[in-house]
Amino acid sequence: MLVIIDYGMGNLHSVLKAFKRLRVEAEVTADPAKIQAADKLILPGVGHFKRGMDNLRERNLIQTLNEEVLDKSKPILGICLGMQLFTKSSEEGNVAGLGWLDAETIEFSFPKEEKKFRIPHIGWNSLKLGTQTRLYNGISDSPSFYFVHSYYVRSNHTEDVAASTEYGLEFTSSIVKNNIFATQFHPEKSHDDGLKLLQNFVEHA
Amino acid sequence: MYRPRVIPCLLLKDKGLVKTIKFKDPTYIGDPINAVKIFNDAKADELVFLDITATRENRITDVEVIRNIGEEAFMPFAVGGGINTLEHITQLISAGAEKVVINTATTNNPSLLTEASKIYGRQSIIASIDVKKKGGEFVVYTDGGSIRSTKSASATAKAAAEAGAGEILINSIDQDGTQEGYDIELIKLICNSVNIPVIAVGGAGDFVHFTDAVHNGGASAVAAGSLFVFIGRKRAVLINYPDSDELQEMFSNE
Numbered sequence: 001m002l003v004i005i006d007y008g009m010g011n012l013h014s015v016l017k018a019f020k021r022l023r024v025e026a027e028v029t030a031d032p033a034k035i036q037a038a039d040k041l042i043l044p045g046v047g048h049f050k051r052g053m054d055n056l057r058e059r060n061l062i063q064t065l066n067e068e069v070l071d072k073s074k075p076i077l078g079i080c081l082g083m084q085l086f087t088k089s090s091e092e093g094n095v096a097g098l099g100w101l102d103a104e105t106i107e108f109s110f111p112k113e114e115k116k117f118r119i120p121h122i123g124w125n126s127l128k129l130g131t132q133t134r135l136y137n138g139i140s141d142s143p144s145f146y147f148v149h150s151y152y153v154r155s156n157h158t159e160d161v162a163a164s165t166e167y168g169l170e171f172t173s174s175i176v177k178n179n180i181f182a183t184q185f186h187p188e189k190s191h192d193d194g195l196k197l198l199q200n201f202v203e204h205a
Numbered sequence: 206m207y208r209p210r211v212i213p214c215l216l217l218k219d220k221g222l223v224k225t226i227k228f229k230d231p232t233y234i235g236d237p238i239n240a241v242k243i244f245n246d247a248k249a250d251e252l253v254f255l256d257i258t259a260t261r262e263n264r265i266t267d268v269e270v271i272r273n274i275g276e277e278a279f280m281p282f283a284v285g286g287g288i289n290t291l292e293h294i295t296q297l298i299s300a301g302a303e304k305v306v307i308n309t310a311t312t313n314n315p316s317l318l319t320e321a322s323k324i325y326g327r328q329s330i331i332a333s334i335d336v337k338k339k340g341g342e343f344v345v346y347t348d349g350g351s352i353r354s355t356k357s358a359s360a361t362a363k364a365a366a367e368a369g370a371g372e373i374l375i376n377s378i379d380q381d382g383t384q385e386g387y388d389i390e391l392i393k394l395i396c397n398s399v400n401i402p403v404i405a406v407g408g409a410g411d412f413v414h415f416t417d418a419v420h421n422g423g424a425s426a427v428a429a430g431s432l433f434v435f436i437g438r439k440r441a442v443l444i445n446y447p448d449s450d451e452l453q454e455m456f457s458n459e
Contacts, residue, residue, distance in 0.1 A: 010326070011302075014275075014303070018279075149328070
């Protein structure tokens, strides 16, 4: 069973719907027992980083997640805010994250006169794939996915970078590190390539 | 490479889809769920649904309709019409909408944008501004284009961005349904007023108009109604959407 972690951060309908379409059994829950029993985890989410961490804490999920992901090496996929929460810290609220990845979450900040790169970064953008290709089997070499975010992840380890994307600067748009998988973009809103990525997580993670 | 979004903007009235000209004469197009299925197959970037009589009827769109759209839509979609409380926003987002479109309240009560963006994040909040050109000025109209406000388009856009909107949907009432092209001057004005993404709507009749709005107006996204639901001069109803090669082609010389 795949568990989509419900910690009160945004709309989980589309993530659940994507797995339904893939005919993968999935449940949306915040119950630690169900998270412990799950084969695989998804941490989705949109919204404020600090609120995301606070919500995980209020639901007593941080310890459970640390045990499942770090001690038991359970595969987890973080999407958007989920990916950012895996990092050490964020400039959004200046708080610490889960710290599973040697990476930081940084605010997009361009000069006010810069009108080309508007924030939030919303829309389709392409990926430059790195060497960690487990999520990208059967997906074209420079695929496009749907992004919506105002903060980005900068990884300090190039070997963890599964993909990078350019928007005024180059940022880490996907990470694969052992059992930890992450995408800044929304595979659940990215049509066929997005579904393929989720299927790869189910089959190869 | 970043590609501007191309967004079908669909008008809801009495649970059916309609299309207007200059905000008047709604023509029935078909069933919204059927349209969503067709746009899904065509891999549309996003969808926007605007309930054109909601504000005047003092309601929001039936959440059951939104739930049904959400079950079918495999792309982000936004819903607007009659939203003037946080509770409305919560209802629509809980029903499956990724974003809400706030029009009348953007002009009359921008603090709603602030409250909503604090809870749902600014990327969920689209401030929509309907504009008519009056004596060389771009004047904002509210309540589905029926009430002339005292506000200018650029001041309203600036205030909305400051209040917490994540995007501006800028709609030219004069160009609506004409398929003669966007009001590029208006788009430029709004793009220069804010640093958040601007979605242009009103007047698209050809893919060339999309390119124009992006390259000459500075829009981050383009939306259209007639172009995606009618075909030919007689405006026969036929839902259509460019394929991915056409989309790349449109914005390739950026």
